[in-house]
Amino acid sequence: GAVVSQHPSRVICKSGTSVKIECRSLDFQATTMFWYRQFPKKSLMLMATSNEGSKATYEQGVEKDKFLINHASLTLSTLTVTSAHPEDSSFYICSARGGTRDRGLSYTGELFFGEGSRLTVL
Amino acid sequence: AQKITQTQPGMFVQEKEAVTLDCTYDTSDPSYGLFWYKQPSSGEMIFLIYQGSYDQQNATEGRYSLNFQKARKSANLVISASQLGDSAMYFCAMRDDYKLSFGAGTTVTVRA
Numbered sequence: 001g002a003v004v005s006q007h008p009s010r011v012i013c014k015s016g017t018s019v020k021i022e023c024r025s026l027d028f029q030a031t032t033m034f035w036y037r038q039f040p041k042k043s044l045m046l047m048a049t050s051n052e053g054s055k056a057t058y059e060q061g062v063e064k065d066k067f068l069i070n071h072a073s074l075t076l077s078t079l080t081v082t083s084a085h086p087e088d089s090s091f092y093i094c095s096a097r098g099g100t101r102d103r104g105l106s107y108t109g110e111l112f113f114g115e116g117s118r119l120t121v122l
Numbered sequence: 123a124q125k126i127t128q129t130q131p132g133m134f135v136q137e138k139e140a141v142t143l144d145c146t147y148d149t150s151d152p153s154y155g156l157f158w159y160k161q162p163s164s165g166e167m168i169f170l171i172y173q174g175s176y177d178q179q180n181a182t183e184g185r186y187s188l189n190f191q192k193a194r195k196s197a198n199l200v201i202s203a204s205q206l207g208d209s210a211m212y213f214c215a216m217r218d219d220y221k222l223s224f225g226a227g228t229t230v231t232v233r234a
Contacts, residue, residue, distance in 0.1 A: 034221060034222070041211070041227075041229070042226070042227070043213065043224045043225060043226045043227050044167075044213070044222075044224045045224075046221055046222070046223070049221060091165060093165070093167065095167075095222075111169075111222065113159075113166065113167035113169075114166075115164075115165065115166045116165040116166060116167075118165070
C-alpha cells in the first residue's frame with residue numbers, strides 16, 4: 001500500500017483562488033519532503049525541499065510567495081498555490097524520506113512518492 | 123551541477139521482447155545514486171531499480187536490470203520480456219543529498 005498519500009488527486013479551480021495540496025507520510029516520520037512539478041509528457045522539476053519545523057528551500061526560479069510550503073509536522077507537508085492562474089495548471093507530486101524509522105530511505109536510498117495532484121486552473 | 127540525459131523520447135517494443143532505455147549522467151561527485159522510475163498514465167511514480175556509484179555489480183530487480191558503465195557515465199535500463207503493462211514513461215534520476223534530478227523521460231509503448 002501507499003506510504004505517502006497526496007490529496008486531492010485532482011482539483012479544478014477558478015483563476016485567482018488558492019489551492020492547498022497535502023502530502024502525508026502514512027506510517028513513517030518524514031523529516032524531509034520534496035515537491036515536484038511536472039508538465040504533460042515532461043520531466044519532474046524539483047520546486048522545493050521541505051524540512052519539518054523550518055522554512056522550505058526553493059529551487060531557483062520558483063516563486064516563494066506563489067507556492068507556499070508548510071511542513072508543520074513529521075507526517076504532513078502542504079503546498080498552497082496562491083492566486084492560481086491557468087499557467088499554474090500542472091501535475092504536482094511530493095516525495096518523502098524517512099526520519100527516525102527511516103521508512104523513506106531503504107538501503108537503496110529510495111524515496112517514496114505520493115500519487116500526485118493534477119491542478120487545472122480555469 | 124548534475125545533469126541527466128535521456129535521448130530517446132519514445133520507443134516501441136514488441137511484447138515479450140527486451141528493450142533498452144538509455145541514460146547518461148554527469149557529476150563531479152564520486153558518490154552518487156542512480157534510479158529508474160516508471161510513470162504510468164495514472165501519474166504515480168513507481169520505483170524500479172537503484173544503482174550506487176560504488177556498487178561493483180549491476181543492479182537487477184526481476185525483469186529490470188541496469189547496465190551500469192561508470193567510465194562512460196551511463197546507466198541504461200533493460201526491461202526483459204516486455205509486457206503490455208510496461209507501457210509507460212520511464213525516468214532516469216540521480217540523487218544528490220536525497221534530492222533527485224530527473225531526465226526528460228522515455229515513453230515506452232509495448233505492442234501486442
